[in-house]
Amino acid sequence: MLEVIQDNWDLLRHGFVGTLKLTVVCGIVSLLLGTLIAACRVSPVPPLRWFGTAYVNLFRNTPLTLIFFAVALGFPKLRFNLSYFEFAVIALSTYTAAFICEAIRSGINTVPIGQAEAARSLGMSFTQSLSQIVLPQAGRAAVPPIGSLLIAMVRNSAIASAFNVTELMGTSAEMVENGYKSLWVLLWIAVGYLIITLSMSAALAALEKKLAVVR
Amino acid sequence: MKMRSSVAVAGIAVLALFGTACGKDGSPEAKTPAGSTGGSQGAPGAPGGAAPELPTYTPKTGVALTGSKTFDAAKSRGKLVVGAKEDQPFLGSKDPATGKVSGFDIEIAKMIAADLGFGPDKIEFKAIASTNRENALVNGDIDYYVGTYSITDKRKQQVSFAGPYYIAGQSLLVRKNETAITGKDTIKGKTVCSAKGSTPLQNLQTNFPDTTTRVFDTYSLCVESLLSNQVDAVSTDDAILKGYAAKDPKALKVVGEPFTVENYGVGLNKDDSVFRNAVSDALDAHEKSGDWKKAYDATLGLSGSAAPAIPALVRY
Amino acid sequence: MSREASVLFDVPGPKARRRNLIIGVVGSLGLAAFLVFVIVRFNDTGQFESAKWDPFQYSGVQQFIFDGLKATLKAFALAAVFSILLGAFLAAGRLSDHRIVRWASTTFVTFFRAMPLLVLIFMLYLVPGSQGWWKWDPMWPLVVGLTIYNGTVQAENIRAGILAVPKGQSEAAYALGMRKTQVMTMILVPQGIRTMLPTIISQIVVTLKDTSLGFLITYPELLAAAKLIGGYQDYNMPFIPVTIIVGTIYVAMCMILSAFATWLERRLRTSRKGKPPAVVPPTQAELSRDNVAIV
Numbered sequence: 001m002l003e004v005i006q007d008n009w010d011l012l013r014h015g016f017v018g019t020l021k022l023t024v025v026c027g028i029v030s031l032l033l034g035t036l037i038a039a040c041r042v043s044p045v046p047p048l049r050w051f052g053t054a055y056v057n058l059f060r061n062t063p064l065t066l067i068f069f070a071v072a073l074g075f076p077k078l079r080f081n082l083s084y085f086e087f088a089v090i091a092l093s094t095y096t097a098a099f100i101c102e103a104i105r106s107g108i109n110t111v112p113i114g115q116a117e118a119a120r121s122l123g124m125s126f127t128q129s130l131s132q133i134v135l136p137q138a139g140r141a142a143v144p145p146i147g148s149l150l151i152a153m154v155r156n157s158a159i160a161s162a163f164n165v166t167e168l169m170g171t172s173a174e175m176v177e178n179g180y181k182s183l184w185v186l187l188w189i190a191v192g193y194l195i196i197t198l199s200m201s202a203a204l205a206a207l208e209k210k211l212a213v214v215r
Numbered sequence: 216m217k218m219r220s221s222v223a224v225a226g227i228a229v230l231a232l233f234g235t236a237c238g239k240d241g242s243p244e245a246k247t248p249a250g251s252t253g254g255s256q257g258a259p260g261a262p263g264g265a266a267p268e269l270p271t272y273t274p275k276t277g278v279a280l281t282g283s284k285t286f287d288a289a290k291s292r293g294k295l296v297v298g299a300k301e302d303q304p305f306l307g308s309k310d311p312a313t314g315k316v317s318g319f320d321i322e323i324a325k326m327i328a329a330d331l332g333f334g335p336d337k338i339e340f341k342a343i344a345s346t347n348r349e350n351a352l353v354n355g356d357i358d359y360y361v362g363t364y365s366i367t368d369k370r371k372q373q374v375s376f377a378g379p380y381y382i383a384g385q386s387l388l389v390r391k392n393e394t395a396i397t398g399k400d401t402i403k404g405k406t407v408c409s410a411k412g413s414t415p416l417q418n419l420q421t422n423f424p425d426t427t428t429r430v431f432d433t434y435s436l437c438v439e440s441l442l443s444n445q446v447d448a449v450s451t452d453d454a455i456l457k458g459y460a461a462k463d464p465k466a467l468k469v470v471g472e473p474f475t476v477e478n479y480g481v482g483l484n485k486d487d488s489v490f491r492n493a494v495s496d497a498l499d500a501h502e503k504s505g506d507w508k509k510a511y512d513a514t515l516g517l518s519g520s521a522a523p524a525i526p527a528l529v530r531y
Numbered sequence: 532m533s534r535e536a537s538v539l540f541d542v543p544g545p546k547a548r549r550r551n552l553i554i555g556v557v558g559s560l561g562l563a564a565f566l567v568f569v570i571v572r573f574n575d576t577g578q579f580e581s582a583k584w585d586p587f588q589y590s591g592v593q594q595f596i597f598d599g600l601k602a603t604l605k606a607f608a609l610a611a612v613f614s615i616l617l618g619a620f621l622a623a624g625r626l627s628d629h630r631i632v633r634w635a636s637t638t639f640v641t642f643f644r645a646m647p648l649l650v651l652i653f654m655l656y657l658v659p660g661s662q663g664w665w666k667w668d669p670m671w672p673l674v675v676g677l678t679i680y681n682g683t684v685q686a687e688n689i690r691a692g693i694l695a696v697p698k699g700q701s702e703a704a705y706a707l708g709m710r711k712t713q714v715m716t717m718i719l720v721p722q723g724i725r726t727m728l729p730t731i732i733s734q735i736v737v738t739l740k741d742t743s744l745g746f747l748i749t750y751p752e753l754l755a756a757a758k759l760i761g762g763y764q765d766y767n768m769p770f771i772p773v774t775i776i777v778g779t780i781y782v783a784m785c786m787i788l789s790a791f792a793t794w795l796e797r798r799l800r801t802s803r804k805g806k807p808p809a810v811v812p813p814t815q816a817e818l819s820r821d822n823v824a825i826v
Binding site: 309310311313342344351353354433436438462463 | 594666760
Binding site for chain 1: 539540541543547551552554555556558559562569572573576578642645646647648649650651653654657658661662736739740741742743744746747754757758761770771774777778781782785786789
């Protein structure tokens with residue numbers, strides 16, 4: 001049971017760091033991309049709005065495994081010869097971004113129109129109203145769902161193991177082939193993921209508490 | 216023009232899936248004759264232009280292996296369950312149109328089955344994820360495993376092997392008109408493709424630093440890149456490469472001597488030495504009878520590469 | 532939405548309208564250029580050659596894809612039903628009066644929601660065999676894995692639904708002499724599920740999508756069929772064509788389900804005949820962060 005960890009410490013650590021790396025990079029990329037698409041989705045320009053809606057509907061209704069499959073097989077065909085880590089970042093981020101976009105949009109939708117009207121009647125400029133009234137409230141409402149989406153993204157990153165990325169789940173194949181009991185191998189890997197996801201949950205809970213306002 | 220018709224085909228194909236089958240009967244034409252049907256097209260390496268035919272096996276009758284758990288289980292089941300690959304051309308490959316598996320490894324499996332008293336119709340081939348191979352053998356999900364399975368000391372701790380039935384080694388697959396690459400000493404500065412996480416890939420990366428490596432998910436992607444001139448060679452075990460070359464001998468060839476050694480064996484349950492002896496006997500008999508050579512010629516041999524020497528069985 | 536006032540932007544004046552038009556045209560051109568680039572590259576690499584699409588005209592190949600689709604739908608149907616059952620069970624457990632039951636359900640939900648589904652599926656695929664516990668077909672690790680994971684998510688959905696049932700409902704039931712279990716199974720859970728039906732269906736879409744993990748454990752579902760066909764040399768390795776075909780099938784199935792969820796949500800929200808629905812479903816924002824339907 002413990003020898004799995006003792007004997008494979010380097011391998012597991014390597015995988016753990018790989019998952020962390022994937023988490024950080026994909027987290028940043030999908031937040032940026034998600035915000036961009038959300039901006040499209042709520043923009044006053046119809047074509048951008050159509051694009052945003054189409055993107056969200058397409059990616060939310062496509063299995064992540066299929067996106068990985070299409071990226072890993074399709075990009076070489078487009079003569080984009082990137083590393084598998086980059087493929088994984090593209091697949092995971094484009095997928096997560098669709099959900100993040102929706103979280104941001106529903107955050108914006110929670111701000112009643114009266115808030116903007118009140119701001120205007122107080123003589124605030126449009127920029128002031130947006131930056132001081134609307135976006136802070138929308139952001140506060142969007143933080144919890146975005147947090148859980150990022151946690152879901154960590155869990156989804158395990159799929160990258162099937163596409164040649166060095167990460168936590170991917171280390172299991174080597175250990176099992178080397179004769180370690182799959183029960184303990186996978187339990188320790190699960191523990192590795194739990195460390196990441198549960199500490200993210202805790203951080204999120206703390207953040208929510210900080211953002212909470214007494215109404 | 217080309218594009219429009221293919222889009223139409225795509226549409227039809229999707230529609231056909233939901234409606235009643237409106238597609239053409241049969242299956243798309245194979246690039247090389249599919250062995251058992253003994254096609255009339257000439258294949259390179261086959262003297263006289265006739266395609267070599269697969270050997271046929273007569274199942275033995277009245278086989279009894281006293282003390283073999285595996286055999287008893289198969290007998291009461293009425294069929295053998297054999298682990299195999301299904302995505303390696305001419306080794307273990309499943310035809311999507313017919314659902315049948317074929318190839319050199321499959322022939323090896325059939326030879327063994329015949330001597331155990333099971334005809335080809337009494338074998339169920341099962342795909343096994345590579346992480347689950349040892350598992351499947353240990354707890355008897357499969358009776359034996361034939362699928363480019365290298366005999367290693369590590370694996371021997373969990374399973375046992377009959378064989379080797381083929382000695383493979385890392386080699387190079389190139390386009391037919393390639394003249395610059397003739398072996399491992401000529402790949403300096405070239406782009407060579409291999410599949411993710413494989414031993415051949417690690418070998419390339421550590422021992423051939425002047426060669427650019429390209430990594431894909433599967434070897435078929437490598438082969439496609441080779442055919443479209445994006446890489447100069449594909450490198451892995453020669454058996455696997457020969458399989459691809461055999462499918463498309465007009466466009467591909469395997470060059471150079473193998474530069475590593477992989478002993479392919481039949482994976483077996485570790486505790487069943489009676490069964491292991493029977494499998495070894497079966498391999499021995501069919502190697503001597505010429506079935507092995509026939510099976511090679513009708514599968515991997517279609518690549519134009521001559522059959523290697525049959526390795527001596529290691530019994531233990 | 533464009534005509535309505537928005538918190539994000541003012542009603543555009545002539546200048547803003549001109550600017551919007553320019554952004555719109557530039558944006559559309561950019562997207563169109565990207566699409567053209569992709570298509571040209573595919574064409575250059577021969578993805579639209581008829582040889583790559585030919586195999587799909589044959590009934591054998593169509594049947595193979597269709598068999599994959601059937602396997603996908605089978606695993607999906609089983610997992611969808613089981614996960615809702617497990618979800619109802621866990622939701623009731625989390626609202627139980629017994630501290631142990633509550634604690635056990637909460638731990639179960641927390642543990643399996645924090646763990647990658649893929650790890651769970653591989654556990655179910657590898658461990659029973661390697662420990663010599665039992666043997667099963669690769670379909671079951673997939674179905675059970677999907678059931679456990681989605682069950683925990685459905686539990687949260689159903690719990691939110693139960694909590695949204697007005698207190699008067701259970702009080703009335705108790706007044707009629709019903710016991711605790713009866714109130715839960717006959718009053719609260721059915722109404723909770725009905726209220727949360729749109730969210731539950733959204734999660735079912737996730738269940739459907741995740742059946743595609745099955746190909747990693749050799750379950751012969753749709754994506755596995757695609758992979759085999761895509762690598763088949765006699766068909767000129769039609770990876771891109773097969774991905775397009777199979778992708779279309781997946782997206783179509785998921786979109787139909789999603790559209791159903793949206794339609795249902797709208798129907799539940801806008802009451803017919805002016806009569807308000809018994810229970811108003813909580814909006815997405817009212818739900819706790821645990822209830823966002825996600826992967």
